[in-house]
Structure formats: C-alpha cells, structure tokens
Amino acid sequence: MPWMPARRGERLTFATLLGLVVLLAVVPIARLAQEALAPHGKLDVGVLDDVVHSPAVWHAAGNTLTVSLGGAALAILLGAAFALLVSLTDIRAKKPLVFCFMMPLLIAPQVTALAWINLLGPNSTLLRALGIAPAPGSAHPLYGPGGIVLLLGLEQAPVVFLAVRAGLRALPRDLVEAAQAAGARPWRIVRTIVLPLMMPSVAAGGMLAFVGSIGNFGIPAFLGIPAGFTVLVTLIYQRLAGFGTSALSEVAALSLLLALIALCGLALNGWLARRRDVRVTAWTTATPEWTLGRLRGAVEGACWSGLFLVLALPFAALVATALVPAIGVSLTPRNFTLANFHFVLFDYAATRRAFLNSASLAATAAVMLVVMAVPLGYSLAGRRSSLRQAVGFVAELPYAVPGVVLAIAMILCLLRPLPLLGLSLYSTIWIILVAYLSRFMLLALRPVTNALRQIDPSLDEAARMSGARYARRVMTVIMPMVAPSAVAGGMLVFLMAFNELTVSALLWSSGSETVGVVLFSLEQAGDAVSAAAVAVIAVVVTLGMMLLSNGLASRVARGVLPWQP
C-alpha cells in the first residue's frame, strides 16, 4: 500500500529540509568540482586525464578496495555473528559484552592505531617491560595491509552489529514460532528464516562498514604510511599536503574516483534491498532465546578472551607508553612518571579545550541532524522512490568524499563572509560544525529511512483518517516508531564526530582544536608519550560518557542505547 500524498504544511517543511540538504551537501561539493574541473571558469579535463593514466593512483585505488573489502568482510563476520549470539541465545552478561563490543567504534581510529602500534613491535613499552619485545630494528607486524584490515574490521564490526541487531529486533515472531511448531531445530531456523530476513540489515551494515573503511584516515595513516602502503585517502592527503592548492584539481579528480567506489557499494546495497523487500506487520519486541547448553561456558570464554585481546591489551600498552618520560625509555619503577598527563591536562591548554570542543561539536551535530532526519525521512517515505534515491545520493556525497576534500570544499565556501550576515565562519568553531552536519547527515538519515521502510503505512493512514495533522502525526505516530533507529543514528553521529580527525585537521584554528587534532599534532611533532597520554584520557572520557548514558538507560526506551541488550 502506498503512503498518502502530502498536504501544504508538510510540503513547506519538506521543501525547507530539502533546501538544507542541498545547501549542506551539494553546494560545497559543487564549488569544489568547479574548482577542480573548471578552475578559471573554463572546462579543463586535463587533470582528470592525468589522474586516470597514473599507475600510482590505480595502485592506491586497488589498495583501497582490498583493505576496505577485507575490513568490511571481517566486520560482517564479527558483527553479524555477535548480533546473532547476543540476540538469539541465552549467553550471560549480555550488557557488559555488548558494551565492550561497541568500544572499538567509540574509540577514535587514530587512538586505536596508536594503541596497537604501542602494543606490538620493538617500540612496545609494555612488551619491553615484560622482556618479550621483538628485536630492535625488526619491522612492525601491523604495518601494511594485514594490520589495516584487522583494525578496520574491528572498528567497523559494531556498525554491522547495530544494523543486524536492529533487524533482529523486528524479526517476525510468528514465522519463527511456525517453524518451531513444525519441529525445526534452532540452527535450521537461523539459516532458513533469520538469515534471509536479515540480509537487508547485513547488507546495510556491511555497506556502512565498507564506506567507513574507504574514508578512514587514522588507521591507514598510522599503519600504511610507514610501510609505504598507500590508499586513496592517504594519497589524497599527501598530495594535498605536499603540493598544496596546485594539487586541488588533481585531488578533486581523485576523490571522484573514491566516490565512485562508494557508489558501487551503494548500488550493491540498493540491489540487495530491492531483492528482499521485507515488511513486518507490527513492532515485535520479543525474540526467541535459544539455549546454548553445555557450549555456553566455552562460547562465553571465547567472547571474553577475544575482547580482552583487542581491548585491554592495546589499552595497557597505551598506558605504559604514557607513563615513560620519552619514547624508547623502559618502564621501570624509577622511570615511571605522570609528567605527560600533567603536561596535557594542566600545562597544555589546547588539550582541555579540545575535549570540550569535540564533545560539544559532536552533541550539537547529533541533535540537529536527528531533528532534521525524522520529518525528512517521513516525507520521503511518501514520495517517489526516485526522489528518495536522489536525496540518499546527495546525503551520501559529503560522507563518501574523503574528509580532507570536504574540508577544502568548506574553506572555499565559507572563507568569505556569508552573503546576508556579513560574518565569516572560517577559523571559528562553526565551520567545523557545518562540516560535521554535512558529513554525518547520512548517518542520521539512513537509520530513519530504513526503519520507515519496515513500517506499514497503515498506522500513518489511520492517524490521517482520525484527522491528525502533520506535526501531530510526526510526534505521535512516526517518532515513537522510528525513535530507536533515529537515536541510534544520533549516537553514530556523536561517536563519529567525537572521533573525527580528517575534516577538522584542516579546519581547526587556535581555540577550536578537536581531540583528533591535538593527538595527531602531538604524534606528528614527535611527542609520542604526550600523544599516548591524550589517547588514554580520550579513552577514559569516552568510557565515562558511555557509563553515564548507561545510568540514564532506565529512563529511555529499549533499544535506544546501542550497547543496551
């Protein structure tokens, strides 16, 4: 059954929201494209031609595909398996398990990379203190594609997990009950009913993981550059940093290539979603819970030791490095020092500001985007699918292009004073906020449209029949149904924005530093021990915020906090 056509109030809201999307996503990219293809107002495709014929570019593109596909595959494997385990079995201590599983997503990729670099390899303060560090001069085991795939997979697994678990929440109970009544064993039900129904969620999650991996800068920058392993994002960054604005056109052409790869992922996702149009009649809260029996202890043991390996050990390594006076010094009771923490907390004002800036930027962006996404998604659900796809594509643009390119686009757009206000946003914190709104719009919009796709329009229709106006329908019918997804989207926005580095790396100015910027800056300047201290504090703050929102868990609806089972 199609959604009902729109009335005037809705149309006005819809037009405003569409205008906002265009302003945030299309205008900057178009301005950049103009700079790239027609730098002086005249079309010039010479640059594009050079890029397409450069072997280095194709090499980097191949590397990008390899690590992103590898990362997404690993993420799907880990995320989907964990979602099934947590949602469908009687495994104990689900809350802390999910909480820990979400951590890699919440922690900035550059922090993760730094922690793993400090864990393995001859530079490891931790391993040296234990006397088991690799010989000096031996190569770091994580440098290169293998390490990048591993860390991308670990980082993106929670994204897949969130998508699949949200899907499992909406699993039609009646189908499972029918199968059970017919005597089907749990594994058979999973294979023939649960997994096919979950395909759109797995595909959506995998696609997000793939796109996230393509655009990831922190991990390939820390693990790829030292090994001479270049992906498109680091290639773009290096060209831009090395050749400056003279490379802007070249960089724009490169990002077109990157966007193309992301589009392939999107197209694949759309194709999968069309093949399996699954709608459920009502919101189902109860999911089956199968017993693991004698295997339970073993499965739990495997989960916890896995989490210990990927969370506790790298963190311990980070702490060890933060506690020595200079890089390469052994951690002994005599060398132990808190000076690095003292420096980043008290002597160095930029760090404290950075934590405050990142938190408020991320929160503001998340709230604004969710408030935008719900009515926009609702209006889109009633429109032609071509329009829906067009908006999806537009929202995808600033997310698919690498952060550096979006940053340059923003500089080009916002450097000069705004037309009506006469104010320049450039070098204020607001330019970063605008960039975040543009970049993470997709993360807020997608969960809402996905959720609406699974909702039968009959509820909305019933509300219209009873005479409910647009605003009332949004508040009382749509909002409650999409709230878990919308808030999950908002959480994603917050986490990504808080961890963000690539956009702010070019947009920050003194006073508007982000956590990513101070961390990268300290590491780049050779102050690895201070960088480790910032990373440790970032982890502690992230953990604290998660625990804090956990305290509020009883007051918000089930499924709102991603790490709540």
Added chain:
Amino acid sequence: MKRAIRTFLISMLAAVLGAAPAIAQTGGKLVLYTSQPDRDAQRTVEGFRKKHPGVDVEIFRSGTTEVMSKLMAEVAAGAPRADVLLIADALSMERLKAADQLLAYPQADVREFPPDAYDKDKTYFGTKLITTGIIVNTQAPMRPKSWTDLLKAEARGQVALPSPLYSGAAAIHMAALTQNRAIGGGYYEKLAQNGAVALRGNGAVLNAVAGGQKMYGIIVEFMALNAKAKGSPVDFVFPAEGVSIVTEPTAILRGTKNPEAAHAFVDFLLSKEGQELAVSQGYFPARRDVKPPPGFPDVATLRILPVDISELEKRDELNKKRFAELFGG
C-alpha cells in the same frame, strides 16, 4: 540601523585611540601560522605574551608544507588570515615574497645577525639555525659517520627519513644533498634501493628510531638532542660531508590586520631574550651574541651544505614528485 551603530562605535573607537598616547600598548589579536612543535610554539607565545600581555595570539600548527597549503588556499580565496608566519625554511618565504604576500619590516633590528640569516629586502628573518643530520638508536650495530654510511648493507631497511611533502627542512635537505657534488646525484635513489622508508615529519622519524623500529634516521638536530636529553636511547651525528641548514624564518603578511602586534612579535623573536628562549628549547640561535645550548657544537665548527635557493625554486616541485615516486609520498 545596525550599520549606523557600527559606524558610531568605530568613530568612538577612533576618537579614543586618537586621544591615547602615541606609545599605546600593543593589543588585539595576532594569528600565527607555524611549523614549530606544539610545546615550543606554546612556550614561544607565552614568552611573547609576558612582554605584551594585551595581545591574544592564535596558533595554527602543522608541517611547513601544510601550513603553506592552508595559507595559499586562503590567498586563492582572497582572504589570508595569518598575521605572522614562523616556518621552517626560506624557500617557502621566497615564494610568498614572489607572490607579493609579505610585508617588509625595514626597522627590524638585525645588527647581531649574519647577513645570510635574513632577506636583504627585510621581508623575512631567520630566527634559528636548524641543521639536519643523522639520528641513531644506541642499540644500532653501526655508528654512521657520513651520509653515504646510510647506503651500507648494515643500514638496509633500517633508515627512516622525513618527507619533503610534509617538512620544509626535509625539502631543503633533499635539495642540499642532490646539489652536492661530493655526495653525488642519485643519493635518494640509492636510499630507496637500500629500503629506506619515508615517514611524514621529523617527529615520526624520532618515534621510529627512538622506539627501535628503525636504527637510523635523517632528522633535524633539536628533536634528536632533546629526546636524548630526556633519556631516549638515541644519539645525533653531524655527518662528515656536512649538514643542511634551515633558518626557521619569521615574516609578516601583507594582509595583517594588526601590524603593531606583528612587529612586536618579530622584534621579540629577534631579541636577545627571544633567542635565549629558543636556546632553552634546544635550538641553535641565529644571533651571534647568544650561545648555543649545552652539548651543541660551536656554530663556527659546523660544516654546512650550501643550497642555491633560486635553483631550488625551479627544482622543488620536481624534487617532490621524484621523492613521491621513489618513496610513495
């Protein structure tokens, strides 16, 4: 209405300023773009603000090449924001000067500076001497004495070097080595063949060598010597053929909105006090009447690899492209 209020406020302000004594204290905002490491930049600004507490200084820090990228993007868009620059090398300054972006400061006091430390048109002024030599991990099997030692079999796969695509000092260093007859052309090709890896900045080189992932590195001296002083297991070598040198020049941008504060900032960097601050941060001073930090050789004993800046101007882009091909960026 708004405009009327603004006009009124501005005229009030002008009246007040006009009435103030001519030696009015410098104040307002000053935007500094620099490639100094965070800690040093922060301390430099603190030192300046002790003398001029009325000035608020905003810092943007990154590698020289990146600072230049940001600045040139702003120039292209018509509104450069920086008031003063403090970056690694004179080449970048020459470019800005050629693009007519620098404001000359003929009154700058350069009496104690050697003539090659500053631009003869007084648009930029060297503030230090930063040499590039070899850092070596104390556990390394060999102690290199010359640049060619890094091409030996013992150093195979054990050398890290900063990328000229990020670091201004590295760009000058590449030019100095390739222009030098004794070391000969093809040095970087041979380095690449010997398995040397390019990292982004000098800081990354320090991390790699002090952390024991690489045994040798090409690096600016102050980073290596400062780390050594703090206990890192590293040493610094001034190679026999000589070291390349950058002067970390400072300059005022033509578009500055606060020329008074900008002048004060340059004055501070060039003053004896400012130079002593640099020494306390572990840099060779540029002034002749200030002694280098303990443990540093006398400047007069340093053997310096000359660089022809005008020649480099022509070859810089080529060098960088060549480097990117050899080391993948």
